[in-house]
Amino acid sequence: MSGVFSPTRAKIKERTLRTxxxxxxxxxxxxxxxSFVIYATFRAFENKYYFSEPLISPFYSPCLSTxxxxxxxxxxxxxPFNNKYFGIGISPALFILIFPLGFRMTCYYYRKxxxxxxxxxxxxxxxxxxxxxxxxxxxxxxxxxxxxxxxFYAGLIFNVILTWDAILAFRNxxxxxxxxxxxxxxxxxxxxxLWFYSLSCHTCRHTLGGRLKHFSKHPVRYKAWTIVSVLNxxxxxxxxxxxxxxxxxxxxxxxxxxxxxxNFYFF
Amino acid sequence: xxxxxxxxxxxxxxxxxxLQDVQVDVNEGEVVxxxxxxxxxxxxxxxxxxxxxxxGKCGSCSMEINGKPRLACMTQVASYDEDETITVTPLxxxxxxxxxxxxVSFNYKKAMEIPAYxxxxxxxxxxxxxEQIDVERSQxxxxxxxxFLCQDTCHVIRDHEENKKSFAGPRxxxxxxxxxxxxxxxxxxxxxxxxxxHGLGMCNITKCCTEVCPEHIRITDNAIIxxxxxxxxxxxxxxxxxxxxxxxRDGIV
Numbered sequence: 001m002s003g004v005f006s007p008t009r010a011k012i013k014e015r016t017l018r019t020x021x022x023x024x025x026x027x028x029x030x031x032x033x034x035s036f037v038i039y040a041t042f043r044a045f046e047n048k049y050y051f052s053e054p055l056i057s058p059f060y061s062p063c064l065s066t067x068x069x070x071x072x073x074x075x076x077x078x079x080p081f082n083n084k085y086f087g088i089g090i091s092p093a094l095f096i097l098i099f100p101l102g103f104r105m106t107c108y109y110y111r112k113x114x115x116x117x118x119x120x121x122x123x124x125x126x127x128x129x130x131x132x133x134x135x136x137x138x139x140x141x142x143x144x145x146x147x148x149x150x151x152f153y154a155g156l157i158f159n160v161i162l163t164w165d166a167i168l169a170f171r172n173x174x175x176x177x178x179x180x181x182x183x184x185x186x187x188x189x190x191x192x193x194l195w196f197y198s199l200s201c202h203t204c205r206h207t208l209g210g211r212l213k214h215f216s217k218h219p220v221r222y223k224a225w226t227i228v229s230v231l232n233x234x235x236x237x238x239x240x241x242x243x244x245x246x247x248x249x250x251x252x253x254x255x256x257x258x259x260x261x262x263n264f265y266f267f
Numbered sequence: 268x269x270x271x272x273x274x275x276x277x278x279x280x281x282x283x284x285x286l287q288d289v290q291v292d293v294n295e296g297e298v299v300x301x302x303x304x305x306x307x308x309x310x311x312x313x314x315x316x317x318x319x320x321x322x323g324k325c326g327s328c329s330m331e332i333n334g335k336p337r338l339a340c341m342t343q344v345a346s347y348d349e350d351e352t353i354t355v356t357p358l359x360x361x362x363x364x365x366x367x368x369x370x371v372s373f374n375y376k377k378a379m380e381i382p383a384y385x386x387x388x389x390x391x392x393x394x395x396x397x398e399q400i401d402v403e404r405s406q407x408x409x410x411x412x413x414x415f416l417c418q419d420t421c422h423v424i425r426d427h428e429e430n431k432k433s434f435a436g437p438r439x440x441x442x443x444x445x446x447x448x449x450x451x452x453x454x455x456x457x458x459x460x461x462x463x464x465h466g467l468g469m470c471n472i473t474k475c476c477t478e479v480c481p482e483h484i485r486i487t488d489n490a491i492i493x494x495x496x497x498x499x500x501x502x503x504x505x506x507x508x509x510x511x512x513x514x515x516r517d518g519i520v
Contacts (some may be wrong), residue, residue: 002427002428002429003425003428004359004425008281008363009359009362009363010279010357010359011283011285012359016334017331017334017353017354018334019334020333108492112471112472112473115471116473122422122473125473126331126334126335126336126359126420126479128422128426129422129426133427134430134469135288135469136423136470136471137469137470137471138468138469142471144497163400183354202488211496211500213400213449213450214398214401214450215400215404216398216400217452222400230365
């Protein structure tokens, strides 16, 4: 017997004596994150309905495969990947999703969320976890959580690309500038939230000033650190909103590309 | 106006024990510690409870109230429904001594394992000066009252007794962070020892320590995660490691 049932501890048979709905938050987190994973997996493998000029799904941007729909690839990157490897057709999304996925998987906030909701380690504070052994993030595979900063850097590059996609959304289907549609607003919202999510990140906070010993010797970095610290308070909020924003942008593009709805233009 | 409160108190020692129900008077504005004292005065004269300041500043009356680690002196009875039974138990991460009193000496042993502040050899004690913005950073961590609620709720040791030998716990991670962020501290290996000796890597940042802290110290965001990032700087980031070798400094100034 270990943990709260160890021989020297108070003899209480319940795993927890909490009387509030401690299970509610992990249950909601599980439901939402699991739904997103199912949807994102489906979309990553669907390999269609991801582009409707000028909108490209964030799950497929940048489109780097020779199988990308005409007009969906950015000339800056080209199309370096084939549509098949070893005779197996590969969706363009699979070449890029590892980066945003890795950023969220190693994110300090999401770690808290899924350790609690999926791994029950612990399911909630002062609620005994079901595992008999625990080594935390000291060995493989969880030691790879220390790669968060690399995914953060990659995420910044993706943010620039998705910002460019949002700018391109100010064109009409004939590639003429100066237009604005519902899709433009959807992309602007999604991209803005992604920037807030990235810039409020703990790694960003550390990189800008957190690693310093002397704030007073680095006033500019200290100022940047204080600004990011304010954003950092809202990091969980930005994590969720940006997740919904990306999913919403993809759902919108899919609906437009499949012909279910028309992308309404304001002008 | 007094009313009756249903209270369930764990009574026992390290060999045996059980929850016992009592009914006790409670007055408006009282905290759980007041009620426990009334039980002690009127019904259970030998009830053991540790307390001191009754102001949330000494950290003595840590216990678990309805399953949550809390200070009894800072927990208003009125925050519970009138018909609700309030259950009070000792901290469940530490060995129980008697009733609501636990043996928290684990924490004092861990405190002794943390190397103290190391003053620069070429700076006389009276000559040390710090800018206010550098002081403020560690000031948050100095608010700690050592109630050990964070240690109690941390599942690394609460749910795994075997981890106690290799895990210092959140209270001491804020101590390490405070010293590692101190502009004048000269000890160079705090980051490495935090990871390799004090078990920083075992923390999976589920933030329960922050949730229960009565001083509202942002333990995870301001101490543990920054320390994890500093550990990445020296152990898991080849680019920074290379930069530190080229520039011949530890990269943190």
